[in-house]
Amino acid sequence: MTSVCTIFQREINNYFLSPIAYVVIAVFTVFSGYFFSVMLGITQETTLRYSLAYTQFILSILTPVITMRLLAEENKTGTIEPLMTAPITDFEVVFGKFLSAWALYNIMVVPTAFYIIFLAWVGSPDYGAIIASYVGIILMGGLFVSIGLLVSAITKNQIVAAVIGIVALLILLVIGLASSGNEGWFYSSLRYIGTYDHWDTFTKGIIDTRDVIYYVSFTALLIFIVVRIVESRRWR
Amino acid sequence: MIKVDHLAKRYADVYAVNDISFEVHQGEILGLLGPNGAGKTTTMRILTGYMPATSGSATVAGYDVFRDSIDVRRQIGYLPENVPLYPEMRVSEYLSFRAKLKKVPYRERKKKIGESIEKCRIVEVKDQIIGTLSKGYRQRVGLADTLVHDPKILILDEPTIGLDPNQIRQVRQLIKELGEKHTILLSTHILPEVEMICGRVIIINKGKIVAMDTPLNLAHQLRSGNNILLEVRGDGEKIKNTLSTIRGVKKVVWQGNGGVNNYTVEAEGGMDIREDIFSNIVKNSGVIREMKQAPVTLEEIFHQITTQEQEVTI
Numbered sequence: 001m002t003s004v005c006t007i008f009q010r011e012i013n014n015y016f017l018s019p020i021a022y023v024v025i026a027v028f029t030v031f032s033g034y035f036f037s038v039m040l041g042i043t044q045e046t047t048l049r050y051s052l053a054y055t056q057f058i059l060s061i062l063t064p065v066i067t068m069r070l071l072a073e074e075n076k077t078g079t080i081e082p083l084m085t086a087p088i089t090d091f092e093v094v095f096g097k098f099l100s101a102w103a104l105y106n107i108m109v110v111p112t113a114f115y116i117i118f119l120a121w122v123g124s125p126d127y128g129a130i131i132a133s134y135v136g137i138i139l140m141g142g143l144f145v146s147i148g149l150l151v152s153a154i155t156k157n158q159i160v161a162a163v164i165g166i167v168a169l170l171i172l173l174v175i176g177l178a179s180s181g182n183e184g185w186f187y188s189s190l191r192y193i194g195t196y197d198h199w200d201t202f203t204k205g206i207i208d209t210r211d212v213i214y215y216v217s218f219t220a221l222l223i224f225i226v227v228r229i230v231e232s233r234r235w236r
Numbered sequence: 237m238i239k240v241d242h243l244a245k246r247y248a249d250v251y252a253v254n255d256i257s258f259e260v261h262q263g264e265i266l267g268l269l270g271p272n273g274a275g276k277t278t279t280m281r282i283l284t285g286y287m288p289a290t291s292g293s294a295t296v297a298g299y300d301v302f303r304d305s306i307d308v309r310r311q312i313g314y315l316p317e318n319v320p321l322y323p324e325m326r327v328s329e330y331l332s333f334r335a336k337l338k339k340v341p342y343r344e345r346k347k348k349i350g351e352s353i354e355k356c357r358i359v360e361v362k363d364q365i366i367g368t369l370s371k372g373y374r375q376r377v378g379l380a381d382t383l384v385h386d387p388k389i390l391i392l393d394e395p396t397i398g399l400d401p402n403q404i405r406q407v408r409q410l411i412k413e414l415g416e417k418h419t420i421l422l423s424t425h426i427l428p429e430v431e432m433i434c435g436r437v438i439i440i441n442k443g444k445i446v447a448m449d450t451p452l453n454l455a456h457q458l459r460s461g462n463n464i465l466l467e468v469r470g471d472g473e474k475i476k477n478t479l480s481t482i483r484g485v486k487k488v489v490w491q492g493n494g495g496v497n498n499y500t501v502e503a504e505g506g507m508d509i510r511e512d513i514f515s516n517i518v519k520n521s522g523v524i525r526e527m528k529q530a531p532v533t534l535e536e537i538f539h540q541i542t543t544q545e546q547e548v549t550i
Contacts, residue, residue: 006336010322017324078320082381085284085316086337087309234288 003088007096008103011070015104020069024062024104029111031058036115046123048115048133049203055112056199059105059137059144060173064165066104067148068158070097071230076156090230098149098223105141109134129205136202139215140195144169146222153229237262237389237419238283243292244443245278252278254443255292260389265415267434268423269538275443276423277317280393283421284314297388310338313382313418317393319374323367327358327377330366331384338385352383356410372403379410390414392422396429408433427538439538463530464510466499470522475499478520482512496525 015021035054043050074080083093119125151165152158176194179187191197198211238260245253253275260266268276282289283296285305294301297311322330331349340348353362356376361369366377375395382390395411396404412433414420424430430437431451439447439454447454468475472492479488479499484507489500503509510527517524 002339003337006333010325010333013329014322014324077323078316078318079322081281081286081316081320082314082334083337085286085309085312085314086334087306087339088337089306233286 003092004096004099007088007093008100011097011100012103015066015100020066021104021107024065025108025111028058028062028108032112033115036112046119046125048112048119048125048130051115052133052137052203053200055137056140056173056195059140060169061166062108063101063105063141063144064148064151064162064169066108067101067145067152067165068162069152070101070149071152071226072155072158072161075153076158084230084233091227094149094153094223094227094230098145098226101145101149102141105145106138109137109141126205129203132205132207133203135207136199136211139202139212139219140199142219143195143215143222146219146226147172150222150226150229153226237264238294238296238421240279240283240294241292243279243282243294244290245275245282245287246290251443253282253289256440256443256445257292258438258445258448260419260421262419263415264436265411265420265422265434267430267437268421268440269425269427269430269437270423270440271425274425274440276425276440277393278443279440280314280391280421280423283308284312284391285309310385311388313385313387313390315378315382315390315392315395317397319378321366321374321377321381324365326363326365327369327380328353328362330377331380334381335384340385348384348386352380355383355414356380357406372399372406375399375403375407376410379407379414383414388419390418390420390422392420394423394425396424396426404429464501464503464513465526465528465530466497466501466513466517466524467526468497468499468517468522468524469495470497470517470520472497474520475517475522478516479513482509482516484509500530 032051032055035058036048036051039050039054071080074083084090116125116130147168148161148165151168152161155161155164172193172195174194175190176196176198179190179194180197192214198214201208201211240256240258243253243256244251256275256279258266268279270276278287281287283294283301285301285308288302296308299307299311301308325333328349331352332345335345335349353359356379358373358376358380361373361377366374369377379392379395382392392411396407399407408429411420411422415433422434434451437447437449437451437454438445472490475497476488476490476499479485479501484504485501486504487502489502491498501509501513510529513527514524
Protein backbone atom coordinates (compact mmCIF):
# COMPACT_ATOMS: atom_id res chain seq x y z
CA MET A 1 0.00 0.00 0.00
CA THR A 2 2.92 2.36 0.64
CA SER A 3 3.87 1.97 -3.01
CA VAL A 4 0.39 3.05 -4.05
CA CYS A 5 0.84 6.16 -1.87
CA THR A 6 4.23 6.88 -3.45
CA ILE A 7 2.80 6.70 -6.95
CA PHE A 8 -0.25 8.71 -5.90
CA GLN A 9 1.90 11.43 -4.38
CA ARG A 10 4.12 11.76 -7.42
CA GLU A 11 1.19 11.95 -9.81
CA ILE A 12 -0.67 14.55 -7.76
CA ASN A 13 2.48 16.69 -7.50
CA ASN A 14 2.92 16.28 -11.20
CA TYR A 15 -0.61 17.55 -11.90
CA PHE A 16 -0.01 20.70 -9.94
CA LEU A 17 3.48 21.25 -11.31
CA SER A 18 2.15 21.16 -14.84
CA PRO A 19 -0.60 23.49 -16.08
CA ILE A 20 -3.04 20.57 -16.52
CA ALA A 21 -4.66 20.79 -13.09
CA TYR A 22 -5.20 24.55 -13.29
CA VAL A 23 -6.49 24.51 -16.86
CA VAL A 24 -8.92 21.69 -16.17
CA ILE A 25 -10.22 23.28 -12.98
CA ALA A 26 -10.61 26.67 -14.65
CA VAL A 27 -12.42 25.29 -17.70
CA PHE A 28 -14.73 23.20 -15.57
CA THR A 29 -15.57 26.10 -13.27
CA VAL A 30 -16.35 28.44 -16.16
CA PHE A 31 -18.63 25.98 -17.99
CA SER A 32 -20.39 24.53 -14.98
CA GLY A 33 -20.99 28.09 -13.74
CA TYR A 34 -22.42 29.07 -17.10
CA PHE A 35 -24.83 26.12 -17.19
CA PHE A 36 -25.78 26.69 -13.57
CA SER A 37 -26.72 30.32 -14.16
CA VAL A 38 -28.54 29.63 -17.43
CA MET A 39 -30.57 26.72 -16.03
CA LEU A 40 -31.34 28.70 -12.90
CA GLY A 41 -32.61 31.54 -15.06
CA ILE A 42 -34.86 29.24 -17.09
CA THR A 43 -36.29 27.01 -14.39
CA GLN A 44 -36.27 29.39 -11.41
CA GLU A 45 -35.84 26.31 -9.17
CA THR A 46 -33.35 26.06 -6.34
CA THR A 47 -31.89 22.76 -7.53
CA LEU A 48 -28.70 21.51 -9.16
CA ARG A 49 -30.51 18.87 -11.11
CA TYR A 50 -30.84 20.58 -14.48
CA SER A 51 -27.39 22.09 -14.57
CA LEU A 52 -25.86 18.76 -13.55
CA ALA A 53 -27.24 17.15 -16.69
CA TYR A 54 -24.93 19.42 -18.64
CA THR A 55 -22.15 19.03 -16.14
CA GLN A 56 -21.91 15.38 -17.07
CA PHE A 57 -21.18 16.46 -20.61
CA ILE A 58 -18.30 18.73 -19.49
CA LEU A 59 -16.92 16.00 -17.27
CA SER A 60 -16.89 13.58 -20.21
CA ILE A 61 -14.65 15.98 -22.06
CA LEU A 62 -12.37 17.01 -19.21
CA THR A 63 -11.75 13.67 -17.50
CA PRO A 64 -9.79 12.17 -20.42
CA VAL A 65 -7.64 15.31 -20.37
CA ILE A 66 -6.81 14.51 -16.74
CA THR A 67 -6.00 10.87 -17.47
CA MET A 68 -4.38 11.14 -20.90
CA ARG A 69 -0.78 11.31 -19.74
CA LEU A 70 -0.92 8.77 -16.90
CA LEU A 71 0.40 5.77 -18.81
CA ALA A 72 0.81 7.12 -22.35
CA GLU A 73 3.64 9.40 -21.23
CA GLU A 74 5.45 6.63 -19.39
CA ASN A 75 5.14 4.41 -22.44
CA LYS A 76 6.46 7.12 -24.71
CA THR A 77 9.42 8.36 -22.68
CA GLY A 78 10.36 4.86 -21.54
CA THR A 79 10.07 5.74 -17.84
CA ILE A 80 7.80 2.71 -17.61
CA GLU A 81 10.96 0.60 -17.61
CA PRO A 82 12.61 1.91 -14.44
CA LEU A 83 9.15 2.07 -12.87
CA MET A 84 8.32 -1.56 -13.59
CA THR A 85 11.76 -2.80 -12.58
CA ALA A 86 11.42 -1.22 -9.15
CA PRO A 87 10.04 -3.60 -6.51
CA ILE A 88 6.43 -2.65 -7.16
CA THR A 89 3.58 -4.65 -8.65
CA ASP A 90 1.69 -3.64 -11.78
CA PHE A 91 -1.49 -3.29 -9.77
CA GLU A 92 0.11 -0.84 -7.36
CA VAL A 93 1.26 1.35 -10.25
CA VAL A 94 -2.14 1.32 -11.95
CA PHE A 95 -4.11 1.85 -8.75
CA GLY A 96 -1.89 4.71 -7.57
CA LYS A 97 -2.35 6.45 -10.89
CA PHE A 98 -6.07 5.82 -10.84
CA LEU A 99 -6.41 7.34 -7.36
CA SER A 100 -4.41 10.42 -8.29
CA ALA A 101 -6.56 11.18 -11.34
CA TRP A 102 -9.72 10.51 -9.36
CA ALA A 103 -8.52 12.87 -6.66
CA LEU A 104 -7.90 15.64 -9.19
CA TYR A 105 -11.36 15.01 -10.66
CA ASN A 106 -12.89 15.50 -7.22
CA ILE A 107 -10.81 18.61 -6.58
CA MET A 108 -12.07 19.96 -9.88
CA VAL A 109 -15.67 19.56 -8.72
CA VAL A 110 -15.12 21.29 -5.35
CA PRO A 111 -15.75 24.86 -6.63
CA THR A 112 -19.35 23.88 -7.44
CA ALA A 113 -19.97 24.03 -3.67
CA PHE A 114 -20.33 27.75 -4.26
CA TYR A 115 -23.56 27.12 -6.18
CA ILE A 116 -25.04 25.37 -3.18
CA ILE A 117 -24.15 28.32 -0.97
CA PHE A 118 -25.78 30.55 -3.55
CA LEU A 119 -28.92 28.38 -3.66
CA ALA A 120 -29.10 28.35 0.11
CA TRP A 121 -28.87 32.14 0.08
CA VAL A 122 -31.68 32.67 -2.44
CA GLY A 123 -34.01 29.86 -1.36
CA SER A 124 -34.14 26.51 0.39
CA PRO A 125 -32.66 23.72 -1.75
CA ASP A 126 -33.24 20.00 -1.13
CA TYR A 127 -29.99 19.02 0.56
CA GLY A 128 -30.74 15.29 0.29
CA ALA A 129 -30.83 15.55 -3.48
CA ILE A 130 -27.63 17.58 -3.49
CA ILE A 131 -25.75 15.06 -1.36
CA ALA A 132 -26.99 12.21 -3.56
CA SER A 133 -25.86 14.14 -6.64
CA TYR A 134 -22.36 14.49 -5.26
CA VAL A 135 -22.18 10.81 -4.40
CA GLY A 136 -23.16 10.25 -8.03
CA ILE A 137 -20.51 12.67 -9.31
CA ILE A 138 -17.80 10.96 -7.29
CA LEU A 139 -18.80 7.44 -8.35
CA MET A 140 -19.15 8.47 -11.96
CA GLY A 141 -15.71 10.04 -11.71
CA GLY A 142 -14.23 6.68 -10.80
CA LEU A 143 -15.74 5.17 -13.93
CA PHE A 144 -14.67 8.05 -16.18
CA VAL A 145 -11.13 8.00 -14.81
CA SER A 146 -10.78 4.25 -15.28
CA ILE A 147 -11.95 4.55 -18.90
CA GLY A 148 -9.42 7.33 -19.48
CA LEU A 149 -6.71 5.26 -17.84
CA LEU A 150 -7.55 2.30 -20.07
CA VAL A 151 -7.18 4.41 -23.19
CA SER A 152 -3.93 5.90 -21.87
CA ALA A 153 -2.56 2.40 -21.34
CA ILE A 154 -3.00 1.33 -24.95
CA THR A 155 -1.32 4.27 -26.66
CA LYS A 156 1.93 6.20 -26.51
CA ASN A 157 0.33 9.40 -27.70
CA GLN A 158 -1.39 11.64 -25.17
CA ILE A 159 -3.55 13.44 -27.72
CA VAL A 160 -4.80 10.13 -29.11
CA ALA A 161 -5.49 9.02 -25.54
CA ALA A 162 -7.52 12.17 -24.85
CA VAL A 163 -9.52 12.04 -28.09
CA ILE A 164 -10.39 8.35 -27.85
CA GLY A 165 -11.23 8.82 -24.18
CA ILE A 166 -13.60 11.71 -24.93
CA VAL A 167 -15.28 9.78 -27.75
CA ALA A 168 -15.69 6.70 -25.55
CA LEU A 169 -17.23 8.71 -22.71
CA LEU A 170 -19.56 10.59 -25.04
CA ILE A 171 -20.73 7.32 -26.56
CA LEU A 172 -21.35 5.97 -23.09
CA LEU A 173 -23.38 9.08 -22.30
CA VAL A 174 -25.28 9.19 -25.57
CA ILE A 175 -26.38 5.54 -25.76
CA GLY A 176 -28.26 5.97 -22.49
CA LEU A 177 -29.64 9.39 -23.39
CA ALA A 178 -30.78 8.45 -26.90
CA SER A 179 -32.59 5.30 -25.85
CA SER A 180 -34.53 6.86 -23.00
CA GLY A 181 -38.26 6.70 -23.64
CA ASN A 182 -37.92 3.61 -25.84
CA GLU A 183 -39.17 0.21 -24.76
CA GLY A 184 -37.78 -3.27 -25.33
CA TRP A 185 -34.79 -5.28 -24.18
CA PHE A 186 -32.41 -3.59 -26.61
CA TYR A 187 -33.03 -0.05 -25.40
CA SER A 188 -33.22 -1.02 -21.77
CA SER A 189 -29.86 -2.79 -21.93
CA LEU A 190 -28.36 0.24 -23.66
CA ARG A 191 -29.78 2.35 -20.89
CA TYR A 192 -28.22 0.06 -18.36
CA ILE A 193 -24.78 0.19 -19.97
CA GLY A 194 -24.91 3.96 -20.54
CA THR A 195 -24.15 6.28 -17.64
CA TYR A 196 -27.03 8.65 -18.12
CA ASP A 197 -29.81 6.74 -16.38
CA HIS A 198 -27.71 5.77 -13.38
CA TRP A 199 -26.59 9.33 -13.01
CA ASP A 200 -30.13 10.64 -13.36
CA THR A 201 -31.27 8.63 -10.35
CA PHE A 202 -28.64 10.28 -8.19
CA THR A 203 -29.61 13.80 -9.25
CA LYS A 204 -33.19 13.02 -8.30
CA GLY A 205 -31.92 12.43 -4.79
CA ILE A 206 -32.00 8.63 -4.79
CA ILE A 207 -28.98 6.55 -3.89
CA ASP A 208 -29.94 3.22 -5.40
CA THR A 209 -27.72 0.20 -4.69
CA ARG A 210 -28.08 -0.89 -8.32
CA ASP A 211 -26.50 2.32 -9.53
CA VAL A 212 -23.76 2.18 -6.94
CA ILE A 213 -23.00 -1.39 -7.99
CA TYR A 214 -23.04 -0.34 -11.64
CA TYR A 215 -20.37 2.29 -11.11
CA VAL A 216 -18.20 0.39 -8.65
CA SER A 217 -18.18 -2.91 -10.58
CA PHE A 218 -17.66 -1.23 -13.93
CA THR A 219 -14.72 0.74 -12.48
CA ALA A 220 -13.20 -2.36 -10.87
CA LEU A 221 -13.50 -4.30 -14.11
CA LEU A 222 -11.75 -1.55 -16.06
CA ILE A 223 -8.91 -1.27 -13.53
CA PHE A 224 -8.47 -5.02 -13.77
CA ILE A 225 -8.24 -4.74 -17.57
CA VAL A 226 -5.71 -1.92 -17.33
CA VAL A 227 -3.51 -4.04 -15.05
CA ARG A 228 -3.70 -6.82 -17.65
CA ILE A 229 -2.72 -4.40 -20.42
CA VAL A 230 0.25 -3.13 -18.45
CA GLU A 231 1.21 -6.72 -17.77
CA SER A 232 0.83 -7.65 -21.43
CA ARG A 233 4.32 -6.32 -22.27
CA ARG A 234 5.50 -9.50 -20.58
CA TRP A 235 3.93 -11.85 -23.08
CA ARG A 236 3.88 -9.69 -26.19
CA MET B 237 25.47 -13.58 -8.03
CA ILE B 238 23.79 -13.84 -11.39
CA LYS B 239 23.31 -17.21 -13.00
CA VAL B 240 21.82 -17.52 -16.45
CA ASP B 241 20.95 -20.96 -17.74
CA HIS B 242 19.99 -21.69 -21.35
CA LEU B 243 18.02 -18.48 -21.59
CA ALA B 244 16.07 -17.73 -24.74
CA LYS B 245 13.65 -15.00 -25.78
CA ARG B 246 11.66 -15.13 -28.96
CA TYR B 247 9.72 -12.30 -30.60
CA ALA B 248 7.37 -13.76 -33.20
CA ASP B 249 9.80 -15.99 -35.17
CA VAL B 250 12.98 -14.12 -34.31
CA TYR B 251 15.16 -15.17 -31.41
CA ALA B 252 16.49 -12.02 -29.71
CA VAL B 253 18.37 -14.18 -27.22
CA ASN B 254 19.06 -17.76 -28.15
CA ASP B 255 20.19 -20.28 -25.55
CA ILE B 256 22.74 -18.29 -23.58
CA SER B 257 24.29 -19.39 -20.29
CA PHE B 258 26.72 -17.47 -18.13
CA GLU B 259 27.50 -16.52 -14.58
CA VAL B 260 28.46 -13.29 -12.92
CA HIS B 261 30.50 -13.79 -9.77
CA GLN B 262 30.41 -11.66 -6.67
CA GLY B 263 32.42 -8.46 -6.93
CA GLU B 264 33.04 -8.82 -10.63
CA ILE B 265 32.50 -6.35 -13.45
CA LEU B 266 31.25 -8.31 -16.43
CA GLY B 267 30.91 -6.67 -19.80
CA LEU B 268 28.28 -7.75 -22.27
CA LEU B 269 29.64 -6.80 -25.63
CA GLY B 270 27.97 -7.02 -28.98
CA PRO B 271 26.81 -5.10 -32.01
CA ASN B 272 23.49 -3.28 -31.88
CA GLY B 273 20.61 -5.71 -31.80
CA ALA B 274 22.70 -8.59 -30.48
CA GLY B 275 20.36 -9.20 -27.56
CA LYS B 276 22.12 -7.31 -24.77
CA THR B 277 19.15 -5.21 -23.74
CA THR B 278 16.80 -8.17 -23.93
CA THR B 279 19.05 -10.20 -21.63
CA MET B 280 19.14 -7.35 -19.12
CA ARG B 281 15.40 -6.83 -19.28
CA ILE B 282 14.87 -10.48 -18.50
CA LEU B 283 17.25 -10.31 -15.55
CA THR B 284 15.54 -7.24 -14.13
CA GLY B 285 12.10 -8.82 -14.42
CA TYR B 286 10.85 -6.37 -17.02
CA MET B 287 9.97 -9.22 -19.37
CA PRO B 288 10.03 -12.98 -19.03
CA ALA B 289 12.12 -15.36 -21.10
CA THR B 290 10.60 -17.77 -23.59
CA SER B 291 12.61 -20.62 -22.12
CA GLY B 292 15.51 -21.24 -19.79
CA SER B 293 16.02 -19.87 -16.31
CA ALA B 294 17.94 -17.19 -14.49
CA THR B 295 18.63 -16.49 -10.84
CA VAL B 296 19.82 -13.27 -9.29
CA ALA B 297 21.31 -13.41 -5.80
CA GLY B 298 19.61 -16.78 -5.36
CA TYR B 299 16.15 -15.60 -6.41
CA ASP B 300 14.47 -16.84 -9.55
CA VAL B 301 13.73 -13.94 -11.89
CA PHE B 302 10.35 -15.30 -12.88
CA ARG B 303 8.96 -16.56 -9.60
CA ASP B 304 10.50 -14.08 -7.14
CA SER B 305 10.53 -11.08 -9.42
CA ILE B 306 9.95 -8.55 -6.64
CA ASP B 307 12.76 -10.00 -4.50
CA VAL B 308 15.08 -9.90 -7.49
CA ARG B 309 14.23 -6.27 -8.15
CA ARG B 310 15.15 -5.37 -4.57
CA GLN B 311 18.65 -6.75 -5.14
CA ILE B 312 19.21 -4.93 -8.41
CA GLY B 313 19.95 -1.38 -9.42
CA TYR B 314 19.02 -1.13 -13.08
CA LEU B 315 19.99 1.66 -15.44
CA PRO B 316 17.99 1.25 -18.66
CA GLU B 317 19.38 2.34 -21.99
CA ASN B 318 18.99 6.11 -22.62
CA VAL B 319 18.17 6.65 -18.93
CA PRO B 320 14.48 7.55 -18.94
CA LEU B 321 13.76 10.10 -16.17
CA TYR B 322 10.82 12.34 -15.29
CA PRO B 323 11.84 15.69 -16.77
CA GLU B 324 9.53 17.81 -14.61
CA MET B 325 10.96 16.64 -11.28
CA ARG B 326 13.90 18.00 -9.36
CA VAL B 327 16.87 15.69 -8.92
CA SER B 328 16.48 15.31 -5.16
CA GLU B 329 12.72 14.90 -5.54
CA TYR B 330 13.20 12.18 -8.11
CA LEU B 331 15.70 10.31 -5.98
CA SER B 332 13.44 10.48 -2.97
CA PHE B 333 10.55 9.16 -5.10
CA ARG B 334 12.75 6.30 -6.28
CA ALA B 335 13.99 5.59 -2.77
CA LYS B 336 10.40 5.35 -1.56
CA LEU B 337 9.50 3.05 -4.44
CA LYS B 338 12.45 0.86 -3.58
CA LYS B 339 11.28 0.72 0.03
CA VAL B 340 14.29 2.40 1.60
CA PRO B 341 13.20 2.82 5.24
CA TYR B 342 12.17 6.37 6.17
CA ARG B 343 15.00 6.87 8.65
CA GLU B 344 17.74 5.89 6.23
CA ARG B 345 16.26 7.56 3.21
CA LYS B 346 17.87 10.96 3.61
CA LYS B 347 21.26 9.46 4.30
CA LYS B 348 21.10 7.01 1.39
CA ILE B 349 19.99 9.71 -1.04
CA GLY B 350 22.79 11.97 0.17
CA GLU B 351 25.32 9.19 -0.29
CA SER B 352 24.30 8.34 -3.81
CA ILE B 353 24.20 12.03 -4.74
CA GLU B 354 27.73 12.36 -3.45
CA LYS B 355 29.03 9.20 -5.10
CA CYS B 356 27.69 10.21 -8.47
CA ARG B 357 28.92 13.81 -8.06
CA ILE B 358 25.63 15.51 -8.68
CA VAL B 359 25.63 17.62 -5.51
CA GLU B 360 25.72 20.86 -7.50
CA VAL B 361 22.57 20.00 -9.50
CA LYS B 362 20.51 18.32 -6.82
CA ASP B 363 17.92 21.11 -6.74
CA GLN B 364 17.70 21.47 -10.49
CA ILE B 365 14.85 20.28 -12.65
CA ILE B 366 15.91 17.12 -14.50
CA GLY B 367 14.63 18.46 -17.82
CA THR B 368 17.26 21.22 -17.75
CA LEU B 369 20.23 18.92 -17.13
CA SER B 370 22.82 17.91 -19.70
CA LYS B 371 23.07 14.32 -20.87
CA GLY B 372 26.08 13.66 -18.66
CA TYR B 373 24.30 14.80 -15.53
CA ARG B 374 21.20 12.83 -16.45
CA GLN B 375 23.29 9.73 -16.81
CA ARG B 376 24.68 10.29 -13.34
CA VAL B 377 21.23 10.95 -11.91
CA GLY B 378 20.26 7.59 -13.39
CA LEU B 379 23.25 6.00 -11.74
CA ALA B 380 22.41 7.66 -8.43
CA ASP B 381 18.95 6.13 -8.74
CA THR B 382 20.42 2.66 -9.23
CA LEU B 383 22.49 3.11 -6.06
CA VAL B 384 19.89 4.62 -3.80
CA HIS B 385 18.72 1.38 -2.20
CA ASP B 386 22.28 0.10 -1.96
CA PRO B 387 21.74 -2.98 -4.15
CA LYS B 388 24.22 -5.83 -4.37
CA ILE B 389 24.02 -5.94 -8.12
CA LEU B 390 24.08 -3.18 -10.70
CA ILE B 391 22.83 -3.81 -14.22
CA LEU B 392 23.81 -0.97 -16.53
CA ASP B 393 22.62 -0.89 -20.11
CA GLU B 394 24.94 1.18 -22.29
CA PRO B 395 25.93 3.55 -19.50
CA THR B 396 28.15 5.79 -21.63
CA ILE B 397 26.09 6.06 -24.79
CA GLY B 398 25.55 9.59 -26.07
CA LEU B 399 28.10 11.25 -23.81
CA ASP B 400 31.02 13.43 -24.84
CA PRO B 401 34.55 12.08 -24.30
CA ASN B 402 35.06 13.86 -20.97
CA GLN B 403 31.76 12.65 -19.61
CA ILE B 404 32.50 9.14 -20.83
CA ARG B 405 35.73 9.21 -18.88
CA GLN B 406 33.96 10.41 -15.75
CA VAL B 407 31.21 7.81 -15.98
CA ARG B 408 33.73 5.01 -16.59
CA GLN B 409 35.75 6.13 -13.60
CA LEU B 410 32.59 6.14 -11.55
CA ILE B 411 31.64 2.62 -12.66
CA LYS B 412 35.11 1.40 -11.78
CA GLU B 413 34.75 2.86 -8.30
CA LEU B 414 31.32 1.29 -7.91
CA GLY B 415 32.80 -2.04 -8.95
CA GLU B 416 34.69 -2.13 -5.68
CA LYS B 417 31.48 -2.53 -3.71
CA HIS B 418 28.96 -3.95 -6.17
CA THR B 419 28.72 -6.75 -8.66
CA ILE B 420 28.22 -5.14 -12.04
CA LEU B 421 26.84 -6.39 -15.33
CA LEU B 422 27.13 -3.78 -18.04
CA SER B 423 26.50 -3.78 -21.73
CA THR B 424 28.20 -1.78 -24.39
CA HIS B 425 29.15 -1.85 -28.02
CA ILE B 426 32.24 0.25 -27.42
CA LEU B 427 35.31 -1.94 -27.18
CA PRO B 428 37.89 0.17 -25.34
CA GLU B 429 35.33 0.59 -22.62
CA VAL B 430 35.33 -3.11 -21.93
CA GLU B 431 39.10 -3.25 -21.98
CA MET B 432 39.20 -0.45 -19.45
CA ILE B 433 36.59 -1.45 -16.91
CA CYS B 434 35.61 -5.07 -17.21
CA GLY B 435 37.24 -8.02 -15.54
CA ARG B 436 35.55 -10.40 -17.93
CA VAL B 437 33.83 -10.07 -21.27
CA ILE B 438 31.05 -11.91 -22.97
CA ILE B 439 30.75 -11.23 -26.66
CA ILE B 440 27.29 -11.91 -27.99
CA ASN B 441 26.13 -11.78 -31.53
CA LYS B 442 22.66 -12.49 -32.90
CA GLY B 443 21.49 -13.71 -29.54
CA LYS B 444 24.29 -16.21 -28.99
CA ILE B 445 27.45 -16.13 -26.92
CA VAL B 446 30.42 -16.28 -29.25
CA ALA B 447 33.23 -15.70 -26.76
CA MET B 448 33.67 -15.38 -23.01
CA ASP B 449 36.96 -14.59 -21.28
CA THR B 450 39.08 -11.80 -19.81
CA PRO B 451 39.85 -9.06 -22.32
CA LEU B 452 43.56 -9.99 -22.15
CA ASN B 453 43.00 -13.71 -22.75
CA LEU B 454 40.75 -12.99 -25.63
CA ALA B 455 43.49 -10.94 -27.17
CA HIS B 456 46.01 -13.78 -26.63
CA GLN B 457 43.71 -16.42 -27.94
CA LEU B 458 43.28 -14.65 -31.19
CA ARG B 459 46.84 -13.54 -31.69
CA SER B 460 47.13 -15.86 -34.68
CA GLY B 461 47.41 -12.81 -36.84
CA ASN B 462 50.84 -11.78 -35.50
CA ASN B 463 51.52 -8.67 -37.53
CA ILE B 464 54.78 -6.73 -37.62
CA LEU B 465 54.91 -3.28 -39.13
CA LEU B 466 58.15 -2.10 -40.73
CA GLU B 467 59.46 1.09 -42.22
CA VAL B 468 62.67 0.48 -44.15
CA ARG B 469 64.89 2.56 -46.44
CA GLY B 470 66.46 0.55 -49.22
CA ASP B 471 65.70 -1.55 -52.27
CA GLY B 472 62.03 -2.27 -51.84
CA GLU B 473 61.65 -5.26 -54.14
CA LYS B 474 64.76 -7.04 -52.83
CA ILE B 475 63.83 -6.59 -49.21
CA LYS B 476 60.33 -7.85 -49.84
CA ASN B 477 61.70 -11.04 -51.35
CA THR B 478 64.16 -11.66 -48.55
CA LEU B 479 61.44 -11.10 -45.95
CA SER B 480 59.28 -13.74 -47.60
CA THR B 481 62.05 -16.33 -47.18
CA ILE B 482 62.11 -16.02 -43.37
CA ARG B 483 60.73 -19.09 -41.66
CA GLY B 484 57.25 -18.53 -40.22
CA VAL B 485 56.29 -15.65 -42.49
CA LYS B 486 52.91 -16.12 -44.07
CA LYS B 487 52.52 -12.97 -46.07
CA VAL B 488 54.33 -9.73 -46.80
CA VAL B 489 52.56 -6.62 -47.97
CA TRP B 490 54.79 -3.97 -49.49
CA GLN B 491 53.97 -0.33 -49.96
CA GLY B 492 56.81 1.75 -51.38
CA ASN B 493 57.21 5.43 -51.99
CA GLY B 494 60.63 6.70 -53.08
CA GLY B 495 63.35 5.23 -50.92
CA VAL B 496 61.14 4.56 -47.90
CA ASN B 497 59.14 1.35 -47.88
CA ASN B 498 56.41 0.17 -45.55
CA TYR B 499 55.87 -3.54 -44.95
CA THR B 500 53.30 -5.48 -43.05
CA VAL B 501 54.68 -8.89 -42.24
CA GLU B 502 52.19 -11.48 -41.16
CA ALA B 503 53.78 -14.26 -39.15
CA GLU B 504 52.42 -17.48 -37.76
CA GLY B 505 50.98 -17.27 -34.27
CA GLY B 506 53.35 -17.71 -31.37
CA MET B 507 56.54 -17.07 -33.32
CA ASP B 508 58.80 -14.13 -32.65
CA ILE B 509 60.59 -13.38 -35.90
CA ARG B 510 61.66 -9.83 -35.23
CA GLU B 511 65.37 -10.63 -34.89
CA ASP B 512 65.36 -12.62 -38.11
CA ILE B 513 63.76 -9.70 -39.86
CA PHE B 514 66.43 -7.37 -38.51
CA SER B 515 69.38 -9.47 -39.65
CA ASN B 516 67.83 -10.16 -43.04
CA ILE B 517 67.24 -6.51 -43.76
CA VAL B 518 70.70 -5.51 -42.61
CA LYS B 519 72.20 -8.20 -44.86
CA ASN B 520 70.43 -6.58 -47.80
CA SER B 521 71.79 -3.17 -46.80
CA GLY B 522 68.41 -1.83 -45.75
CA VAL B 523 68.02 0.68 -42.93
CA ILE B 524 65.26 0.00 -40.46
CA ARG B 525 63.56 3.21 -39.47
CA GLU B 526 60.78 1.61 -37.49
CA MET B 527 59.69 -1.86 -36.43
CA LYS B 528 56.72 -2.62 -34.20
CA GLN B 529 54.31 -5.36 -33.37
CA ALA B 530 50.76 -4.44 -34.32
CA PRO B 531 48.71 -4.72 -31.14
CA VAL B 532 45.67 -6.95 -31.43
CA THR B 533 42.84 -4.91 -30.02
CA LEU B 534 39.50 -6.14 -28.89
CA GLU B 535 38.20 -4.33 -31.90
CA GLU B 536 39.86 -6.84 -34.20
CA ILE B 537 38.76 -9.77 -32.07
CA PHE B 538 35.26 -8.46 -32.04
CA HIS B 539 35.25 -7.97 -35.77
CA GLN B 540 36.81 -11.35 -36.34
CA ILE B 541 34.40 -13.20 -34.11
CA THR B 542 31.26 -11.50 -35.26
CA THR B 543 32.11 -11.81 -38.95
CA GLN B 544 33.22 -15.42 -38.60
CA GLU B 545 29.89 -16.12 -37.07
CA GLN B 546 28.20 -14.50 -40.03
CA GLU B 547 30.03 -16.69 -42.50
CA VAL B 548 29.01 -19.78 -40.60
CA THR B 549 25.34 -18.86 -40.50
CA ILE B 550 25.25 -18.01 -44.21
